[in-house]
Amino acid sequence: MTICMYDLAGADPALRFSPYCWRTHMALKHKQLDFQTIAWRFTDTEVLAPYYAEGASRLVPVLTDDKGVVTDSWAIAEYLEEAYPGQPSLFEGEPGKRHARFIKFWTENVLHPAISRMIVLDIHDCLDPKDRAYFRGSREKRFGKTLEEVVADRETTRAEFLKTVSPLRSVLKEQPFVSGEGPAYADYVVFGAFQWARAVSRFEIVPADDPVNDWRDRMLGLFDAYAATFPAA
Amino acid sequence: MTICMYDLAGADPALRFSPYCWRTHMALKHKQLDFQTIAWRFTDTEVLAPYYAEGASRLVPVLTDDKGVVTDSWAIAEYLEEAYPGQPSLFEGEPGKRHARFIKFWTENVLHPAISRMIVLDIHDCLDPKDRAYFRGSREKRFGKTLEEVVADRETTRAEFLKTVSPLRSVLKEQPFVSGEGPAYADYVVFGAFQWARAVSRFEIVPADDPVNDWRDRMLGLFDAYAATFPAA
Numbered sequence: 001m002t003i004c005m006y007d008l009a010g011a012d013p014a015l016r017f018s019p020y021c022w023r024t025h026m027a028l029k030h031k032q033l034d035f036q037t038i039a040w041r042f043t044d045t046e047v048l049a050p051y052y053a054e055g056a057s058r059l060v061p062v063l064t065d066d067k068g069v070v071t072d073s074w075a076i077a078e079y080l081e082e083a084y085p086g087q088p089s090l091f092e093g094e095p096g097k098r099h100a101r102f103i104k105f106w107t108e109n110v111l112h113p114a115i116s117r118m119i120v121l122d123i124h125d126c127l128d129p130k131d132r133a134y135f136r137g138s139r140e141k142r143f144g145k146t147l148e149e150v151v152a153d154r155e156t157t158r159a160e161f162l163k164t165v166s167p168l169r170s171v172l173k174e175q176p177f178v179s180g181e182g183p184a185y186a187d188y189v190v191f192g193a194f195q196w197a198r199a200v201s202r203f204e205i206v207p208a209d210d211p212v213n214d215w216r217d218r219m220l221g222l223f224d225a226y227a228a229t230f231p232a233a
Numbered sequence: 234m235t236i237c238m239y240d241l242a243g244a245d246p247a248l249r250f251s252p253y254c255w256r257t258h259m260a261l262k263h264k265q266l267d268f269q270t271i272a273w274r275f276t277d278t279e280v281l282a283p284y285y286a287e288g289a290s291r292l293v294p295v296l297t298d299d300k301g302v303v304t305d306s307w308a309i310a311e312y313l314e315e316a317y318p319g320q321p322s323l324f325e326g327e328p329g330k331r332h333a334r335f336i337k338f339w340t341e342n343v344l345h346p347a348i349s350r351m352i353v354l355d356i357h358d359c360l361d362p363k364d365r366a367y368f369r370g371s372r373e374k375r376f377g378k379t380l381e382e383v384v385a386d387r388e389t390t391r392a393e394f395l396k397t398v399s400p401l402r403s404v405l406k407e408q409p410f411v412s413g414e415g416p417a418y419a420d421y422v423v424f425g426a427f428q429w430a431r432a433v434s435r436f437e438i439v440p441a442d443d444p445v446n447d448w449r450d451r452m453l454g455l456f457d458a459y460a461a462t463f464p465a466a
Binding site: 091092093094095096098099100101102103105106108109110166167168170171174175178179180181184186 | 324325326327328329331332333334335336338339341342343399400401403404407408411412413414417419
């Protein structure tokens with residue numbers, strides 16, 4: 001049985017924008033595994049319901065293969081590492097994985113909220129019409145304001161964001177990838193955040209002359225420019 | 234020849250507060266190496282001059298042993314790892330080191346500036362009188378205001394700081410140390426920042442019920458409570 005990933009999609013089913021799903025896309029390419037993706041939308045909760053305890057069935061990626069089902073991008077990475085030990089390693093050992101966890105949380109706690117404040121309205125506008133009411137309602141509740149208000153001053157958000165990415169920028173001045181000389185899972189985690197923005201928004205979150213942008217270009221070029229072949233806004 | 238470290242000291246020569254030197258203290262203990270420290274003060278530039286190109290002689294730690302001299306805390310860690318391969322590893326291999334670099338830059342670019350804004354006046358007050366004019370002049374130039382003005386609203390700085398440490402807090406909910414099941418160099422880098430504050434200031438930068446505080450206590454307890462035996466404010 002082929003490896004399958006349920007992957008969040010926009011109105012255009014080729015538009016794939018979930019930062020968590022992008023981690024898994026890149027992890028599967030890194031491990032040189034064949035896979036197919038299944039376009040999934042926020043309101044397709046019944047599709048994922050069998051894989052989740054009640055109520056939580058709105059989370060992708062979900063990965064299925066002939067051995068079973070794995071949910072959660074980090075657990076999927078750990079699973080791939082274990083299930084396919086002969087393929088290139090995502091963490092290069094336990095110490096790499098333990099350290100990568102910090103980068104994962106930095107991405108989720110710092111990068112994602114900042115990027116979200118720049119692109120959340122663009123995400124909404126890319127969605128399948130059936131997803132829009134759910135998305136607007138849940139995100140406006142989270143932010144405590146309308147999506148239009150959230151992004152109204154995104155130039156200011158960007159200025160703060162560009163300060164926030166300073167540890168990433170400093171690392172990339174010393175080594176070509178977050179994980180070292182070559183890309184590994186920590187890169188895919190951070191790249192997921194940038195790919196999220198690229199998919200849905202024309203708002204440039206990083207200036208062209210930033211070392212972070214050079215790294216993003218390197219990431220887009222990996223695996224025969226795999227990520228670059230997906231639709232961008 | 235014994236390993237020696239030039240270590241920044243306060244008016245009380247036993248008071249050791251440099252976050253960079255604390256990395257090296259802990260790294261030397263981790264590697265189970267005997268060493269002695271030499272109390273050094275900001276104005277002792279002539280002492281370090283032989284080890285530096287002109288003008289840069291105000292940076293510690295500097296480590297000397299029978300093989301030579303190493304400056305810069307990261308370079309010292311790499312040196313110890315290479316020169317004493319039979320001792321416990323600081324990075325547990327190249328992937329661990331490459332990932333730890335991100336944590337180093339996060340500490341330097343995010344934690345240090347925030348902590349500095351809470352304790353810079355306390356640092357000043359701990360210094361040997363001969364160091365105070367240099368310290369006040371250089372730091373007030375950096376901040377563009379008096380030391381008193383910098384720390385005037387440190388409760389607000391702390392509230393921001395406690396948000397900023399969120400990736401660290403998240404990691405420590407999943408594993409007992411930044412580096413995983415046991416402490417390694419990434420822990421010492423982050424711990425250096427906290428030990429800096431502990432040495433000079435009674436202002437509690439982290440509340441007692443924060444998982445970050447539990448980790449700091451674990452760090453203070455390592456190597457027969459080595460770090461805890463040093464003077465605290």
